[in-house]
Amino acid sequence: MKAIISPTSTHSESFYSRSTVRVAKDLLGCSLNRRLPSGLVLSAEINEVEAYTANDPACHAFRGKTKRTEVLFGPPGRAYVYFIYGMYYCLNVVTEPEGIPGAILIRGLHGKSINGASLNGPGKICKHWQIDKSLNGINLMDPNSDIWITARITGHKPKILISKRIGISQAQNKLWRFYS
Numbered sequence: 591m592k593a594i595i596s597p598t599s600t601h602s603e604s605f606y607s608r609s610t611v612r613v614a615k616d617l618l619g620c621s622l623n624r625r626l627p628s629g630l631v632l633s634a635e636i637n638e639v640e641a642y643t644a645n646d647p648a649c650h651a652f653r654g655k656t657k658r659t660e661v662l663f664g665p666p667g668r669a670y671v672y673f674i675y676g677m678y679y680c681l682n683v684v685t686e687p688e689g690i691p692g693a694i695l696i697r698g699l700h701g702k703s704i705n706g707a708s709l710n711g712p713g714k715i716c717k718h719w720q721i722d723k724s725l726n727g728i729n730l731m732d733p734n735s736d737i738w739i740t741a742r743i744t745g746h747k748p749k750i751l752i753s754k755r756i757g758i759s760q761a762q763n764k765l766w767r768f769y770s
Contacts, residue, residue, distance in 0.1 A: 599741045600730075600731045600732070600733055600738060600739065600740055600741060601620075601739065601741050602731065603665065603666055603731065605667070606666035606667035606730075607666040607667075607685070607686065607687050607688075608685065608686070609685075609692075610641045610642065610643045610685040610686055610692035610693065611641045613641075613683070613685045613694060614639045614640070614685075614694045614766065614768050615750055615768050617636050617639055617694060617696075618636060618638075618748050618750055618768060618769070618770045619635060619636070619637075619746055619747060619748045619770065620635070620740060620741055621633050621634065621635055621739065621740040621742070622634060622635075622636055622696060622699060622715075622737070622739055623733070623737065623738050623739070624719045624720070624736065624737050625735075625736045625737070626719075627720070630704075632704065632719055633740075634699035634700055634701040634709060635699065635700040635701070635742075636696060636698075636699060636739075637698050637699060637700045637748070637769055637770050638696075638698030638710070638767070638769040638770075639695060639696060639697055639698075639769070640695040640697055640755045640756070640766055641693075641694055641764075641766040641768075642682075642692065642693050642694070642695065643686070643691075643692045644690055644691045644692060646761050646764065647760040647761050648755065648758045648759075648761040648762075648764075649662075649692075649693070650670075650672065650693075651691030651693075655691075658672065661684060661727045662691035662692070662693055663688070663689055663690075663691050664684065664727070666684050666685050666686060666687065666688065667683070667684065667729065667730050667731045668683075668684045668727055668728065668729060668730060669681060669682070669683065669725050669726060669727060669728045669730055669737060670682040670684050670693050670726065670727075671716070671721060671722065671723050671725050671726040672723075672726075673723065674713070678712070678716065678717065679716035679721055679722050679723065680695060680696075680712040680713065680716060681695075681696045681715060681716055681721050681725075681737075682694060682695050682696065683730060683739070695712055696712060696715060697710075697711065697712050697756070697767070697769075698710045698711065698769065699715055703718035703719070704718070705718070721737065725737055748770035749770055750768050750770055751768070751769050752765050752767065752768055753765065753767045753769070754767060755767045
């Protein structure tokens, strides 16, 4: 039976202001919601994530604060959206207390896009849900924004599987990819 998730039951900033690895596991089973420019609201359960921390060479903020990575150093619970390979956007959730960079890449959602395409892969999610740099820094705790995350319902805790992260060239040994 699929869990019914309220479109307005969001986490507080304290939920995101914790260990990135812990928050990554706790995001599984939560729902990512996107209000498209047309007004249509899409919603799907998060079923795959990867964690990236300040002391992790695969993290964009590893070498310090830049214009591109400044949102990673800001308040937790915000979106970090970046462009990769000259063709895809990727959506991340900022974690850790303000000033300490950390992020969780949203790699997969349970379900299909409105045109039937799979939502497995960060580039596919952003392409089919129209997520781009205009959403960088947006508050993911605000159900009135264009993109937000809702808490999973009480008692709905998915079984968590763990593996190495995908598609990176550094810190490949970290078992920080979580999926259900």
